[in-house]
Structures are given as structure tokens and as C-alpha cells.
Amino acid sequence: MKNIILLAIGIIVLSSCKQEGDFNLNFKGLFKDDALVLNQAYELDDISVKFENLGFLLTDISIVNDDNESVELADAEFVALNGVDQAGAEAGQVLSYNNIPTGTYTKLKFTIGVPEDLNATVPGDYAITDPLGRSDYYWEAWGSYIFSKTEGNADVSGDGVYDLKFFYHTGSDALKRSFELDREIVIDKNSTSTLELFLDYNELLRNADGTAFDIEASPRNHDPNKLEIVTQLVDNYARAIKVRS
Amino acid sequence: MTNGVDLTEIDYAPKTYPIAIPDHFPTFTIPDDNPITEDGVRLGQHLFYDPILSLDSTVSCSSCHLPEKAFTDGVAVSTGVNGNVGRRSSMSLINIAYAFNGLFWDGRSNTLEAQAIEPVQDPLELIEDWDNVEEKLRRNERYQTLYRKAFGISNSDEITRDLTVKAISQFERILISGDSKYDRVEYGTNAAYTNEELNGRDMFFDADPLTPDAECGHCHNGPLLTTQQYINNGIQQVEDLASFPDKGRGEVTGIIFDNGKFRAPTLRNIALTAPYMHDGRFETLEEVIEHYNSGGHFAENLDALIQPLGLTEEQKSDLLAFLHTMTDTSYLTNPFIVNPFD
Numbered sequence: 001m002k003n004i005i006l007l008a009i010g011i012i013v014l015s016s017c018k019q020e021g022d023f024n025l026n027f028k029g030l031f032k033d034d035a036l037v038l039n040q041a042y043e044l045d046d047i048s049v050k051f052e053n054l055g056f057l058l059t060d061i062s063i064v065n066d067d068n069e070s071v072e073l074a075d076a077e078f079v080a081l082n083g084v085d086q087a088g089a090e091a092g093q094v095l096s097y098n099n100i101p102t103g104t105y106t107k108l109k110f111t112i113g114v115p116e117d118l119n120a121t122v123p124g125d126y127a128i129t130d131p132l133g134r135s136d137y138y139w140e141a142w143g144s145y146i147f148s149k150t151e152g153n154a155d156v157s158g159d160g161v162y163d164l165k166f167f168y169h170t171g172s173d174a175l176k177r178s179f180e181l182d183r184e185i186v187i188d189k190n191s192t193s194t195l196e197l198f199l200d201y202n203e204l205l206r207n208a209d210g211t212a213f214d215i216e217a218s219p220r221n222h223d224p225n226k227l228e229i230v231t232q233l234v235d236n237y238a239r240a241i242k243v244r245s
Numbered sequence: 246m247t248n249g250v251d252l253t254e255i256d257y258a259p260k261t262y263p264i265a266i267p268d269h270f271p272t273f274t275i276p277d278d279n280p281i282t283e284d285g286v287r288l289g290q291h292l293f294y295d296p297i298l299s300l301d302s303t304v305s306c307s308s309c310h311l312p313e314k315a316f317t318d319g320v321a322v323s324t325g326v327n328g329n330v331g332r333r334s335s336m337s338l339i340n341i342a343y344a345f346n347g348l349f350w351d352g353r354s355n356t357l358e359a360q361a362i363e364p365v366q367d368p369l370e371l372i373e374d375w376d377n378v379e380e381k382l383r384r385n386e387r388y389q390t391l392y393r394k395a396f397g398i399s400n401s402d403e404i405t406r407d408l409t410v411k412a413i414s415q416f417e418r419i420l421i422s423g424d425s426k427y428d429r430v431e432y433g434t435n436a437a438y439t440n441e442e443l444n445g446r447d448m449f450f451d452a453d454p455l456t457p458d459a460e461c462g463h464c465h466n467g468p469l470l471t472t473q474q475y476i477n478n479g480i481q482q483v484e485d486l487a488s489f490p491d492k493g494r495g496e497v498t499g500i501i502f503d504n505g506k507f508r509a510p511t512l513r514n515i516a517l518t519a520p521y522m523h524d525g526r527f528e529t530l531e532e533v534i535e536h537y538n539s540g541g542h543f544a545e546n547l548d549a550l551i552q553p554l555g556l557t558e559e560q561k562s563d564l565l566a567f568l569h570t571m572t573d574t575s576y577l578t579n580p581f582i583v584n585p586f587d
Contacts, residue, residue, distance in 0.1 A: 039502045039545075052502070052546065084500050124432075124468045128271040128343045136472035140462060141452040151549055165549035220549065 020099040022192040023063070023073070023185065025108075028092030029054055029081035030200040030242070035089035038082060041155075041162075044205055045212040048155045050162050051201065055080040056112050056148035057137055060178070063100075063185055064107040071105070073097045076118065078131035081199065092196075105185040108195065112237055113147035113176025144171040150204065150233070156216045166219040168205075170230045177234045181243055196244045203240035204233055249383060249402030252393040259397070262286050262415070262581070267423030269432035269468050273342045279358065281415045284394040286581050289416025291391060292409060294584045297381055298364075299371035300326050306364060306413070309335045312583060313574070315514035316420065321525025325370040332369075332491065334525035337518055339576070340511060342418040346473040350507045350523040353497045357414035362406065375406045382409065419581060422513055423468065425573035431467060438570065445567025448560060459537065459564060460550040464509040470571060471511040479541020479551045480522055481505055486545060491524065502546050516572045530568055534561050 029036035029051075041048050061073040074095070083089030113119075118132065126133035137146045147170045153162035186193060205213045213229060221230050259282040266272065275281055292298065296305040309323040310316040316338035323331045333350055341348075347355060354360040364370040365378060382388045383401045392404050395412055429436035438446060447453035450462040466472050475494040483489050486504045495504030507523045521527040527536065538561065540553035556564065576582050 050545075052549075084502065123466075124269045124271050126271055128273050128469075129345050130271075133271045134472075135466035135469065136463070136474050138466060140450045140467065153545060153549075162545050163543060165547070165552070167549045 019102050019189055021102050021187040021189050023097045023100050023187055024192055024194040025095040026092050026194055026196045027079050028198050030198045032202045036201055037086060037089040038084050047215060049152050051152040053149055053151040057114055057131055057145055059111045059114050061110040063105040065103050065105045071100055076131040078134060100187045102187050102189045108181045108183055111176055111178040114145045116173050119144055119173055139171055142172050146171045147175060154215050164219055166215050168221050168230055168233055170234050175234050177237050183243055198242040200240045200242060204236050206236060207232060249400040250389055251400060252389055253399045255390055255393045257393060257397040259284060262419060264419055270423050279411045279414060281418055285412050285415040286419055288391040288395040289412035290581060290585050292413050293416055294586055298373060298378055300373045304371055310338055312577060315339050315517045317518040321520045326372045329369045333523050337511060338417055338420050339422045339513055340469055341420060343469055351493045351497050352508055357417050358410045361410035361413045379404060379406060422573045422576050424575045426570040441563045441566040442570050445563040448564055449567055457554055457556055459554055463550050465512045469511055470513050471509050474509055475506040476509055476548045477505045477544055477546045479547045480536060482542040483544055505544060513571050516569050530565055534564055
């Protein structure tokens with residue numbers, strides 16, 4: 001898991017003649033350099049934590065080529081980083097897009113969270129199986145989708161019992177974050193190129209000064225008047241997202 | 246080669262069943278190979294209420310899924326043929342077409358078609374053998390006609406378990422309810438809650454900073470009043486994760502952290518479906534609210550939202566009043582839904 005950042009895209013080229021190829025976005029959870037396995041202990045500075053439920057809504061996913069032409073891949077996707085063992089964690093979740101025009105693309109764009117127009121809709125507007133049809137990712141009181149969930153258990157006293165339950169749910173228009181990653185993505189005909197995106201939860205649960213969240217003092221965030229901790233969490237995406245191809 | 250009865254004289258003119266999905270509901274997928282037709286539903290309806298599916302013709306699906314109880318049976322754990330007692334409580338079939346995350350309390354079945362195979366052969370339910378069921382149905386004149394009309398078969402020998410579960414599934418998919426007071430107030434225009442109900446609603450959905458967050462909506466969210474997720478809501482006291490008497494989801498996945506997790510059920514018609522939880526341990530909604538108010542029993546996989554709520558007596562009764570707005574029995578006026586043998 002070293003050298004996560006950078007590198008060229010690996011492509012398996014198969015033969016064919018159509019001018020379209022496939023593209024996979026492969027999301028994986030990380031804790032520092034390790035694939036993040038749910039319910040396994042990780043040290044967040046001096047607190048031992050186990051993650052239990054990690055997921056988010058990803059929207060407006062597109063790739064852009066040199067001529068600034070973009071190809072929309074999806075309006076909305078649901079990503080759950082729910083690997084319960086090493087193999088599952090290393091596999092992550094794959095979002096597959098077929099029939100992408102061949103060529104060299106230089107940017108990947110996406111938003112974690114839901115853009116305002118879609119955030120004005122509700123799960124009842126969709127099919128029950130759509131990402132935005134998920135009622136567990138909608139919160140009436142906020143009038144918003146829940147953009148991401150980071151839930152787990154912490155052992156704050158060091159007695160080996162993970163009895164402090166924490167959850168950070170992000171949501172409401174101000175907390176969506178959009179990203180443009182400069183990355184060469186080559187789509188070749190009849191082949192699949194894969195881009196791996198990692199989300200490092202060790203980076204996510206940190207204050208601006210780099211210290212770990214005080215999970216004991218603020219284990220949960222349902223008070224709409226206390227948005228500091230979840231605002232910090234979404235601001236941390238920029239450094240928590242790591243790319244490898 | 247076939248010895249069955251020729252059915253080609255009977256009319257086969259399938260007509261799509263007009264499912265009325267409330268505007269505020271999501272849509273659901275109907276399998277391509279099992280479109281819902283009026284005659285298909287009609288057949289499913291007969292099968293559902295007919296003890297012919299059981300070993301000794303004493304028990305039908307409807308014995309444990311009574312329409313007037315939102316298709317539950319009013320007892321803690323269900324009783325099948327020979328009085329055999331099951332280990333879990335019957336589940337409501339209302340809005341079951343929306344199940345996307347597995348069926349049964351533990352999610353062990355993926356589709357209604359696959360699910361319907363199970364009760365017939367379950368040793369604690371109908372204890373029948375599917376070969377026998379097929380034989381009984383093939384010899385039955387009423388069913389020869391119903392299968393012909395539903396599926397266009399030309400000979401009674403073509404009656405199979407596959408068509409049987411398809412028809413039952415068509416029937417189940419039309420069990421839609423979306424006209425409770427809750428629906429009319431939240432999504433309609435001219436209904437309103439009482440003060441008590443509104444107060445309960447605000448606690449249920451954490452909508453008012455001045456009342457305690459009861460967190461219910463996180464797992465029982467609208468409009469279906471369920472999120473269908475697998476959760477340990479803390480009803481069972483255990484030494485450790487290995488010692489849940491019913492491992493629930495863990496039995497299906499083999500993951501110890503899933504032990505003691507069950508699918509969060511819908512709260513639609515909850516006033517009609519006592520007793521409560523997968524094992525029917527709570528007789529009343531008051532007991533259920535008392536449980537949540539207590540914060541439940543600790544386990545490492547206890548959901549973080551289950552915590553002492555600190556509700557006063559009045560707040561508990563307001564929450565109860567809100568739960569009572571979720572009742573809707575309008576489906577009982579649908580002739581395709583009620584017992585066709587009555």
C-alpha cells in the first residue's frame with residue numbers, strides 16, 4: 001500500500017473495433033497505509049477505534065478530456081466501504097461505466113454529497129433501489145440527504161471494551177464537497193481501465209491542526225447547531241482522498 | 246405423453262393489474278418474467294388463503310399473515326401445521342414489494358418468488374412437499390382454471406411450483422398501503438396532527454431542538470417507515486457477540502458482528518401488529534417505547550443511535566400517539582386482497 005499517490009493508468013487492452021471502452025472507479029477505505037477492515041481496531045492517535053458503517057453518496061461523476069469535453073458517468077451513486085475482512089476491504093467497491101468514448105481524459109470530477117437541485121428531492125421521487133431512493137440516507141429534519149456516514153465504536157478508557165459509540169453524519173447543502181482530480185485516464189476500445197480512489201479515515205477524523213477528533217467529547221453530531229466537527233470532516237476529504245491507478 | 250386435463254377451451258386474456266402506487270412512494274421493480282396481471286393476482290390470492298398448500302389442509306399463508314392484522318398473526322411466535330411452534334414472529338407483508346435488502350428478519354431470501362418456496366416445505370410451517378402440492382393443484386378444477394387464466398398453460402400438468410410462487414408474489418406485490426394519517430399529513434394537503442401526535446412526530450424525526458431526539462426515523466424512515474437495514478437495536482442482553490440466542494443476520498452472513506442484527510421492519514400499521522420484535526417479546530407499544538427509552542442492552546454492535554432517551558411520561562405518550570397515525574387499513578376494501586373464499 002505504499003506509493004498510493006500518482007502513477008499512470010493500467011489498462012488491459014483487448015482487441016475489437018468499436019470506439020468505446022469501459023471505465024471502473026474502484027473505491028477503497030484506508031486507515032493510514034492499510035485497507036480499512038470494518039470492526040477491526042485502528043489507533044487514531046491515542047484512541048483505539050473500530051469502524052462499523054462507512055458510506056457516502058457520490059454525485060455528478062464525470063471525466064473530462066484535453067478538449068474540455070466531459071463525459072457524464074453518473075448522476076448519483078451510493079458507495080459503502082463495508083469490507084468485513086482483508087479481502088473485502090482490499091476489493092472495495094467498484095462502480096462500472098460502459099461504452100465510454102475512447103480517448104485520453106485528464107480529469108475526474110465528482111461530488112461527495114448531493115447538489116442542491118437533487119437535494120431538494122426526496123427518496124419517494126426515486127426507485128427504492130436508486131442511490132437517492134435510500135431512506136437511510138435521507139434525514140427529514142435537515143430536509144437533506146445524509147451525504148456520508150462514519151460510524152463506529154471507540155475504546156476511550158483503554159480497557160479493551162469498545163463502548164463509546166460514535167457517528168458523524170454529514171448533510172445539508174453547505175456540506176457537499178466537489179473534487180476535480182487531475183489524472184490521466186486512457187479509455188481504449190473494448191478494454192477496461194480502472195482508477196482506484198482511496199478514502200483514508202485516519203485523515204478524515206482530524207482537526208485543522210492535525211490532532212485527532214476528540215471522539216469522547218463529541219461522539220455524535222445530530223445537533224444542527226453544532227456543525228463544526230462535520231464541517232471539518234468534509235473539509236478533510238481533500239487530503240483523505242488518495243488516488244492510484 | 247401427458248395425462249393432464251386439456252385447458253385450451255378456457256379463455257386466456259391477461260390484463261395488467263392496475264397497481265395504485267401513492268405519489269409520495271418510491272417505485273419498485275417488477276421482475277420481467279413475472280408481470281402483474283389481474284388473473285395472476287387472483288390466483289395468488291386464492292393460493293395465499295387456501296390451506297391446500299399445507300400437509301393436512303389446516304394451515305394457509307393467511308393463518309400467520311392475517312389481512313386485518315396487516316398480515317401478521319397476533320402471537321409472539323407463529324404456529325404451523327400440527328401446532329409446531331416457530332422461533333420467530335410473523336412479519337407484516339404490507340408494502341413488501343419494496344423489499345430490496347433481503348426478506349425475513351435475517352434477509353436470508355432475496356426475492357418474493359424465492360421466499361414463497363420456503364413456508365410450504367418449512368417443518369414449522371406448512372410441512373408439505375412441493376411434489377404433493379403440485380399434484381393436489383393439478384387435480385383441482387378450480388386451480389386448473391385459475392392457472393390457465395393466469396399463465397395461459399394448456400394442460401393441467403403444466404401447473405408447477407414455479408408458477409405457484411409467481412402467482413403468490415404477484416398477489417404480495419399489490420399489498421400497498423400509503424393512506425394513513427401520517428401519509429395524509431406529511432404528504433397531503435388538508436390533514437393535521439393533534440398536538441400530541443405532532444410532538445411525537447418531532448421526537449421521532451428529531452425535528453424540534455426543544456424535544457428529545459428519539460432517533461426512530463433513522464431506522465424507520467418515511468415514506469415506507471423502514472430503512473430495511475440490519476441492526477442490533479439492543480433488545481437482547483448477551484455476554485458477548487457469540488451468545489445471541491437467535492443470531493439473526495449473522496446466521497446468514499457468518500459474520501460475528503452481524504449476530505443479533507435483524508432487519509428494521511416497517512412501522513406502518515404498527516398498532517395492529519402486536520406483539521413486537523423478531524421474537525414477539527414486547528406485548529405493547531408502551532413496552533417498545535420503554536425499551537428504546539432505556540437505551541437497550543450493550544453489545545459491541547449495538548447501534549450508536551440506541552441510547553437512553555430521557556423521555557418523560559408525557560413524551561412517551563406523545564410518541565405513542567404518533568405511532569398510531571401510521572395505521573391504514575384501506576387495503577381491506579380491495580377485492581383482490583381480501584379472502585376470496587369468504
